[in-house]
Amino acid sequence: MTYRSIKLIKRPETTISDDVFELTTQEIPKAGNGEVVVKLTHLSLDPAMRGWMSADEKSYIPPVKLGDVMRASGIGEVVESYNEKLPVGSRVMGLMGLTEYALSDGQGLNIIPKELPAEAVLSVVALPGITAYHGLFEVLKPTSGQTLIVTAAAGSVGSLVGQMAKNKGLTVIGVAGSEEKCQWIVNELGFDHSLNYHDADFAEKLEAAAPKGIDLFFENTGGVAQEPIFNHMNAHGRIAVCGMIADYQSNNPAPGPNWMGIIKRRLTIQGFTMPDHFHRIPEYSQALGEMLAKGELKYRSHILEGLESATSGINLLFNGQNKGKLIVKL
Amino acid sequence: MTYRSIKLIKRPETTISDDVFELTTQEIPKAGNGEVVVKLTHLSLDPAMRGWMSADEKSYIPPVKLGDVMRASGIGEVVESYNEKLPVGSRVMGLMGLTEYALSDGQGLNIIPKELPAEAVLSVVALPGITAYHGLFEVLKPTSGQTLIVTAAAGSVGSLVGQMAKNKGLTVIGVAGSEEKCQWIVNELGFDHSLNYHDADFAEKLEAAAPKGIDLFFENTGGVAQEPIFNHMNAHGRIAVCGMIADYQSNNPAPGPNWMGIIKRRLTIQGFTMPDHFHRIPEYSQALGEMLAKGELKYRSHILEGLESATSGINLLFNGQNKGKLIVKL
Numbered sequence: 001m002t003y004r005s006i007k008l009i010k011r012p013e014t015t016i017s018d019d020v021f022e023l024t025t026q027e028i029p030k031a032g033n034g035e036v037v038v039k040l041t042h043l044s045l046d047p048a049m050r051g052w053m054s055a056d057e058k059s060y061i062p063p064v065k066l067g068d069v070m071r072a073s074g075i076g077e078v079v080e081s082y083n084e085k086l087p088v089g090s091r092v093m094g095l096m097g098l099t100e101y102a103l104s105d106g107q108g109l110n111i112i113p114k115e116l117p118a119e120a121v122l123s124v125v126a127l128p129g130i131t132a133y134h135g136l137f138e139v140l141k142p143t144s145g146q147t148l149i150v151t152a153a154a155g156s157v158g159s160l161v162g163q164m165a166k167n168k169g170l171t172v173i174g175v176a177g178s179e180e181k182c183q184w185i186v187n188e189l190g191f192d193h194s195l196n197y198h199d200a201d202f203a204e205k206l207e208a209a210a211p212k213g214i215d216l217f218f219e220n221t222g223g224v225a226q227e228p229i230f231n232h233m234n235a236h237g238r239i240a241v242c243g244m245i246a247d248y249q250s251n252n253p254a255p256g257p258n259w260m261g262i263i264k265r266r267l268t269i270q271g272f273t274m275p276d277h278f279h280r281i282p283e284y285s286q287a288l289g290e291m292l293a294k295g296e297l298k299y300r301s302h303i304l305e306g307l308e309s310a311t312s313g314i315n316l317l318f319n320g321q322n323k324g325k326l327i328v329k330l
Numbered sequence: 331m332t333y334r335s336i337k338l339i340k341r342p343e344t345t346i347s348d349d350v351f352e353l354t355t356q357e358i359p360k361a362g363n364g365e366v367v368v369k370l371t372h373l374s375l376d377p378a379m380r381g382w383m384s385a386d387e388k389s390y391i392p393p394v395k396l397g398d399v400m401r402a403s404g405i406g407e408v409v410e411s412y413n414e415k416l417p418v419g420s421r422v423m424g425l426m427g428l429t430e431y432a433l434s435d436g437q438g439l440n441i442i443p444k445e446l447p448a449e450a451v452l453s454v455v456a457l458p459g460i461t462a463y464h465g466l467f468e469v470l471k472p473t474s475g476q477t478l479i480v481t482a483a484a485g486s487v488g489s490l491v492g493q494m495a496k497n498k499g500l501t502v503i504g505v506a507g508s509e510e511k512c513q514w515i516v517n518e519l520g521f522d523h524s525l526n527y528h529d530a531d532f533a534e535k536l537e538a539a540a541p542k543g544i545d546l547f548f549e550n551t552g553g554v555a556q557e558p559i560f561n562h563m564n565a566h567g568r569i570a571v572c573g574m575i576a577d578y579q580s581n582n583p584a585p586g587p588n589w590m591g592i593i594k595r596r597l598t599i600q601g602f603t604m605p606d607h608f609h610r611i612p613e614y615s616q617a618l619g620e621m622l623a624k625g626e627l628k629y630r631s632h633i634l635e636g637l638e639s640a641t642s643g644i645n646l647l648f649n650g651q652n653k654g655k656l657i658v659k660l
Contacts, residue, residue, distance in 0.1 A: 258574070259599075263571050263574060
């Protein structure tokens with residue numbers, strides 16, 4: 001009985017080429033005392049994975065070691081267990097990697113209810129949802145009547161940020177990179193406005209969409225939209241820096257705005273990453289599950305089939321070609 | 331009986347040339363009901379004045395109108411009073427402008443004790459002190475054992491930030507632009523290290539001075555030191571953005587660092603200006619007065635003589651030629 005894994009064997013210099021990965025086949029392990037074996041059913045492909053491939057020891061989480069299974073979150077079923085907390089048949093989620101089977105001591109694995117589709121779990125209740133929830137409520141701290149802008153607004157995090165902000169009574173502007181995405185966030189998700197960052201007159205359109213300025217900015221991308229949004233922030237505005245997907249694959253990232261505006265508008269800019277806040281997952285997941293059950297959160301999943309689809313599929317996140325949460329179904 | 335004032339008649343484009351000001355002479359006014367006439371004795375020249383001369387309506391405080399007396403803080407004596415709270419002979423401080431006399435309804439004037447030298451008041455208890463106090467304790471929130479870096483460390487704000495941080499048990503690094511200033515902050519003020527930002531190997535010297543990285547960054551300057559310091563920040567570091575003196579006179583300010591580091595190091599960057607916090611002046615001034623009385627805060631003042639010295643004297647702040655708090659004695 002064998003299974004396949006994707007190992008990281010080389011660090012990408014810019015884009016993720018196939019040769020940074022190796023597809024290996026090995027025997028399914030036996031669980032020892034306290035351990036479980038999980039058969040993965042769904043893998044999540046997330047922008048953060050690009051950072052984990054780099055050798056930056058100063059980052060928020062150690063890089064994946066060369067030769068190790070590539071880190072990724074996923075959902076699976078416990079098929080062998082010597083761990084009382086995770087009996088055979090449990091459905092679990094965790095950072096098990098790009099792999100068909102995983103051996104675990106149970107640390108970092110959370111049981112998830114079987115009634116939710118795996119797509120809903122990975123798209124809403126898992127990393128995208130807790131990231132959106134934490135960034136919106138703990139970093140930006142929105143109040144009704146404010147104007148919020150979110151970049152990568154059709155992405156897995158951005159689409160949830162905007163919907164939760166709408167439910168909270170804010171005016172919400174979404175920035176995306178295609179007309180299809182711009183229409184989806186307004187027509188399906190109920191955002192007030194959408195802006196395409198490819199438009200040459202982006203800054204003028206931004207001023208028209210936010211005549212009273214921007215109070216809260218949820219930043220997922222960096223790139224050309226950043227400076228016009230920064231320049232349109234109101235006094236005491238808050239910026240949550242969650243992602244810089246425009247720069248993840250660049251060796252020479254574009255500079256940011258001059259800091260004079262930070263003083264003049266008394267801005268607060270705060271970066272965050274979820275591993276610092278993993279202890280709050282139960283609380284966040286419950287809140288997200290309730291919103292999902294009430295129909296307050298729509299999502300769409302972009303499904304790839306088979307483990308081997310992950311190696312090239314991950315690039316869809318960086319060329320903007322994915323439509324919704326990118327998931328590999330095994 | 332006449333007095334002289336300096337009015338702003340033109341907005342500076344880059345540096346402050348003499349022709350932006352006009353020296354006018356007029357009759358000393360009479361106080362009406364509730365009003366006082368103040369004879370100024372000391373004027374404070376501060377970097378913020380450069381911002382107040384610009385036409386940026388989006389800034390934290392309205393620009394000085396063309397034709398109005400240039401805004402500045404100062405100390406004077408009440409010489410005529412129809413205001414019970416400010417009897418004749420009171421020593422008062424406030425934003426009375428570059429002028430020898432001022433008529434006021436008392437709003438924004440604070441009585442200050444006569445036992446402190448005016449230089450000590452303007453250098454420590456007034457704007458520099460409350461700015462240093464607020465930025466350090468309310469924005470950076472230091473704890474003993476952390477490493478703090480402050481730019482313009484020999485300036486009126488930076489020198490107080492560093493001394494208060496030392497008293498709180500931090501390791502303090504000061505950045506300045508001359509060897510004389512670097513020696514003064516270490517030898518006289520007790521900073522742990524000083525760095526000259528003109529040094530070509532500034533980044534290497536910074537790493538040597540802060541082998542465990544920087545936890546707190548009090549930014550007064552912008553310019554070439556900013557990015558190396560930003561890159562050397564520790565996880566969960568905090569940055570207070572107080573001034574950007576390197577850029578105040580530029581039409582084309584240098585860009586800031588890319589925001590990826592904000593995510594990776596989960597930094598918080600917060601801009602502040604004191605008018606938002608003027609209600610806390612009594613509390614801050616009392617704390618500063620007590621530190622001063624205990625001999626915990628050293629300062630030096632750079633004294634210019636006569637109202638007319640203010641027009642060219644203000645440039646000393648921007649070319650780094652001032653040594654200590656710049657004050658005009660009338």
